Amino acid sequence: MHKWWQELRRSWRFGLMNPGLLSGWLGVALGGLSLRLVGQLPNTGWLAMAMVILTGVLVAGQLTRLALGLVTGRLPRWRLTGHLVAKYWLRWVSGLLALAVLALPFGMWGLGSQFLVHLTLPADWINFVGLNRRTVLTVVALIYCGLAGYFLLWGPVHFHHVLPIGSRPGTVKQMATGLGVSALISGLWLMGSEVLVVINRDLAVSRGVACWLVSGSLAVVLLGYLIGVGLLTVTLVWCWCGQPVISGQVKPTARPWLQVSLVLLVGVAIGGVAWQTVRQQPQFVRTLTISHRGVDQGVGVQNTLGALRHVQHHHPDYVEMDLHETRDHRWIVLHDENLRALAKQNVTPHQVTLAQLERLVVHENGYQDHLVGWPTYLRTAERRHQKLLIEIKTTRQDSSGMVARFAKEYGSRLMADHDAVHSLDYRVVRQLRQRVPQLRVGYITPFNWVAPRSVPADFYSFQQISISHQFIQAAHRMGAPAYVWTPDSVSAMTRSWALGADGQITNEVSRLQRVLKEESWHANWAVLQNFIFSYA
Structure with missing residues (x-):
């Protein structure tokens, strides 16, 4: 167990801090934050759809490089990454859609409500679901649990050929352990966020202090969320690839100015989401x-x-x-x-x-x-x-x-x-x-x-x-x-x-x-x- 934990920490350092991968994570974070910002604005459906496609391509490329890097110990060139994503694009689209569906009950990275609120269905269908909600919920829950268990636990065995990475697929036990670690990461983020809620409730002694507290707390919560998602993603990909031992360190491939620029843009986007949440929502109206x-x-x-x-x-x-x-x-x-x-x-x-x-x-x-x-x-x-x-x-x-x-x-x-x-x-x-x-x-x-x-x-x-x-x-x-x-x-x-x-x-x-x-x-x-x- 100690060796397993050491290897997991090495995968975290490699998967998050390697300059080539760090730039990709910053790009993905910027895409997700931009989607959150745009989704709050009216009449931006076409722009949001374009951003969804772009972010999906970024995610596919990032996961490809991460998986190959974890197995081989060195990152593939972007030309190879683009070739693999293009070659397996249909499988990538299917996999990303499956991930989105699995994440929908848990907020889908903050975008769940923005998707559902635009989902238009016939009124008679909606009424049928509402009047038979207990039966429908039971059936949906069983189907969801079955698909989630199959995709997350047995997925490596059946979908390992998406990437020709040449390693053994992760076992059910490995994936279950990875899911447990991911749940722990999510729980720690949630506990820390709730601590900030208590601080905001107990230390808001004036209007100005309350405003600054909630704005800063929103930024901290969002930053913690991005870090947590990165950790659990690396964990699951590492387990999916059979928990390989990283053979070596990778030389920096990204230019420092690019990373600095992306960090600044992500910081601006986090601030924008916090500002939008505090200032633009019509809160505390007559009730x-x-x-x-x-x-x-x-x-x-x-x-x-x-x-x-x-x-x-x-x-x-x-x-x-x-x-x-x-x-x-x-x-x-x-x-x-x-x-x-x-x-x-x-x-x-x-x-x-x-x-x-x-x-x-x-x-x-x-x-x-x-x-x-x-x-x-x-x-x-x-x-x-x-x-x-x-x-x-x-x-x-x-x-x-x-x-x-x-x-x-x-x-x-x-x-x-x-x-x-x-x-x-x-x-x-x-x-x-x-x-x-x-x-x-x-x-x-x-x-x-x-x-x-x-x-x-x-x-x-x-x-x-x-x-x-x-x-x-x-x-x-x-x-x-x-x-x-x-x-x-x-x-x-x-x-x-x-x-x-x-x-x-x-x-x-x-x-x-x-x-x-x-x-x-x-x-x-x-x-x-x-x-x-x-x-x-």
């Missing part, structure tokens, strides 16, 4: 407070009148609540499709009438209350002048005319109350917008993976775990507000605020109101945290 399921701090049972009366004392901008159709084609205020959790009865709303449901007692958080019908809930909210955000739940048992009846019976009334409706089912969104054009109707994203313009709506309720600045900006370009669900911790609330969310749907309204009373510069640490998550 609506929206009570999720009509509760606050667990007081009362969700979607009941008792919870509504309690949360209304905090004067949220909206109370979000849920509707299910009943057996007699009316509506009950209820989130779950089955009453096992709340009423200890294995029954669904479609199996009983509204009157039967209203007699049921539900329990949650040590409280109990009766289920309430939609007409009663709406009247109570109107008497208290409380605006509602209604989520219409759908199931396969819903009547064919459910949305049309809802629009006819309540469309005008909800408009007069300045209420809004949203749904996970895009068919509901589409029908309501057609039947009641003046009613504000939004689409709930179960996860953020396609361009919002694929599913046009008056506003969007974005899932909080995978939300990013790019998705919020995409909604704003359509003139649609962007709400986030369900940030409940101070950290999640502050990060959503920093991203520029127009509203937050939360179970902790009073906590959110306290967060929003803070001076925005106190929350600059959240800008850094969001930046880290975009690369993690």
Whole structure:
């Protein structure tokens, strides 16, 4: 093990510090940083695509030289490198695309959201995925894990012929060890970045100090990321090539002025990304407070009148609540499709009438209350002048005319109350917008993976775990507000605020109101945290 570690350190010194390879790494870093900068600007699709192609060629050439250098102990000339890349260009394109797909769930080097936010698909496809998200996610996760395991562990055996480097391919054990080292490197970067978040949160004593702290921290995080990616790339390529012993040292092949110029350009690009993150994103805008399921701090049972009366004392901008159709084609205020959790009865709303449901007692958080019908809930909210955000739940048992009846019976009334409706089912969104054009109707994203313009709506309720600045900006370009669900911790609330969310749907309204009373510069640490998550 000691010998293995010594050889790995030698490969790091060779792979990163050799002048010929260092120039290539600086070029790749400059390409990636430039992509990040350009991707934040509007109407730069053609330029971004050209830069993607150029960066891909740089990566292919750099990996070719790295692999040959690690095996032979000396770098090939650029003419040979170009010949090999051209000869195996189709395999290189396939390999780089595979790497991009594997990296997509982990931010894809900070470019994941910039790619997904431009991915346009038919609305019916998106709706199918959203309504069957558990099944789809399970299948996708299994396929992803299978492909990742095959490509990363058995890849050297099956794809070693991409480069005629004349060495034995890495074994599964070697690749697993390399992946473990890579995970350790990534973990150290993440831990160090989180330390900087704590420093920004605790040492920001004034607006000026907070601004300088976050700017410097962004640069340090990004520099650490570039170094970490270089280390883990050399590690994986070294293991892929069968962990060869580097036979010798290489004479410098790059001119010092070139390296100095590239270092300066990379430094400028890092500063540009930091400046763009701090100055150009619309952070800390006016944020609506929206009570999720009509509760606050667990007081009362969700979607009941008792919870509504309690949360209304905090004067949220909206109370979000849920509707299910009943057996007699009316509506009950209820989130779950089955009453096992709340009423200890294995029954669904479609199996009983509204009157039967209203007699049921539900329990949650040590409280109990009766289920309430939609007409009663709406009247109570109107008497208290409380605006509602209604989520219409759908199931396969819903009547064919459910949305049309809802629009006819309540469309005008909800408009007069300045209420809004949203749904996970895009068919509901589409029908309501057609039947009641003046009613504000939004689409709930179960996860953020396609361009919002694929599913046009008056506003969007974005899932909080995978939300990013790019998705919020995409909604704003359509003139649609962007709400986030369900940030409940101070950290999640502050990060959503920093991203520029127009509203937050939360179970902790009073906590959110306290967060929003803070001076925005106190929350600059959240800008850094969001930046880290975009690369993690």
